[in-house]
Amino acid sequence: MFAKAKSQGLFGLDSFNVTVEADLSSGLPKFDIVGLPDAAVKESRDRVRASIKNSGFSFPISRITVNIAPADIKKEGSVYDLPILIAILKAGGQIKADISDYSFIGELSLDGELRQTNGVLPMILEAKKSGVKGIFIPFDNAREGSVVEGIDVYPAKNIRQIIDHFIGVAPIEPAFKELSENDFEGEELDFSDVKGQEDAKRALEIAAAGGHNCLMIGPPGTGKSMLAKRLPSILPQMTFDEEMETTKIYSVAGKLPPDTRIITKRPFRSPHHTISAQGLTGGGASPKPGEISLAHNGLLFMDEFPEFDRRAKESLRQPLEDGVITITRTSGSVTYPSNLMVVAAMNPCPCGYLGHPTKQCTCTDAAKKRYNDKISGPLLDRIDIHIEVQPVEYDKLSSRQKGESNEEIRKRVNAAREIQRKRFEGTSITCNAKMTPAATRKYCILTEEANALLKTSFEKMGLSARAYDKILRIARTIADLDKSDKIEFAHIAEAIQYRSLDRKYWR
Helix, strand or coil: CEEEEEEEEEECCEEEEEEEEEEEECCCCEEEEECCECHHHHCHHHHHHHHHHHCCCCCCCCEEEEEEECCCCCECCCCCHHHHHHHHHHHCCCCCCCCCCEEECCEECCCCEEECCCCHHHHHHHHHHCCCCEEEEEHHHHHHHCCCCCCEEEEECEHHHHHHHHHCCCCCCCCCCCCCCCCCCCCCCCHHHCCCCHHHHHHHHHHHHHCCCEEEECCCCCCHHHHHHHHHHHCCCCCHHHHHHHHHHHHHHCCCCCCCCCCCCCCEECCCCCCCHHHHHEECCCCEECHHHHCCCCEEEECCHHHCCHHHHHCCHHHHHHCEEEEEECCEEEEEECCCEEEEEECCCCCCCCCCCCCCCCCCHHHHHHHHCCCCHHHHHCCCEEEECCCCCHHHHHCCCCCCCHHHHHHHHHHHHHHHHHHCCCCCCCCHHHCCHHHHHHHCCECHHHHHHHHHHHHHHCCCHHHHHHHHHHHHHHHHHCCCCCECHHHHHHHHHCCCHHHHHCC
């Protein structure tokens, strides 16, 4: 007796179609699983046997061979428990219904309950693409699965519910997408609470408008962390495609918050400076997304930037340049998206008080050099905007006057992003910071005065070719905020000042 059930596998962010074949033949009772399974898949034998018995069905007393095809791809995890069980019951004649149009994913407990599974969203999307009519998933993944349209998603609590569905006793209702729901809703930090720091606020507004990375340098207690935590609140609303991409990453990583259907707020990740390079980039025997990919379409805040492990810091180079991060293991290479903004914060010296108006720096020149040398030139060159955050004066700190709210700043940011959306329509470029060299030459048109200023600055400051491009892109963003078609003298002048701190601290 032979039967098969459809399922989905997962490698990185990509799902692939799987067929679980079950053959029941005469001979000594034995249960074999083939098709390049890992240890977790091999353990399915015991979970499936116990689930069948404890759900009121008969476990076949025969030679059982289960093949998980395609056999040349390694199968990992417990997601194949459910399709193995369904294939065995179908082969044994305990399921009479036609299951050829359905797919099954889920881990089983010993009593036949279905447990929550990571990576359900990309697997449902792949099932839909392959023409599957319906897919059965664990009940705890129902909200996540309801996002996908064009396929019936059946959330089940246990095996008995699935069987009752097929025999018509108690059909399972497909998961319903709640269009009005807004996940990740919570109290939003507001820029109006930040006293003073007008220059830093302006720089962060430019960063948000153009998607630029930035580095904040200043003494302790000047508000660097406070400013960074408020930056996501002025970023543009995510598009549906961005929401789906981000939710897929969190689903695969097992980081999707409980009762969350889809992530609609831009991620804000703030790893501790003791994080390893692998924790930042992702990895493991079965590569999982790291903090860089979890910040995709959002913001990665790295406080105490020089204190991060050098390998961890240098691992930012590829994602900042290419927008993706590739992890290579013996099982293959996985590429995760990393279209993110990096905001780093650091003190100007080990004691933190270099340049402070009232406190004296106690660091030696050698100590300051060692501290700043923790950040390499190539990495510093990839950070677009450098901001100096100075202590706030008492009068501003004690003032009861509120600053600009998130809503006011976001209006200007959204207007600038809309200009960029129209400019790059039909291309893969999403914002000014992601412009290619060809796009930079095409869209960064300077007036004669602006060009003369940039030429003088380039020669005197000894800028690199990358720094030259960064200045043009920042100036393009400033011009967009001013609704100017051309980059003028004032735009270039402001952009250059955001690239001058490396000359002050890294001479």
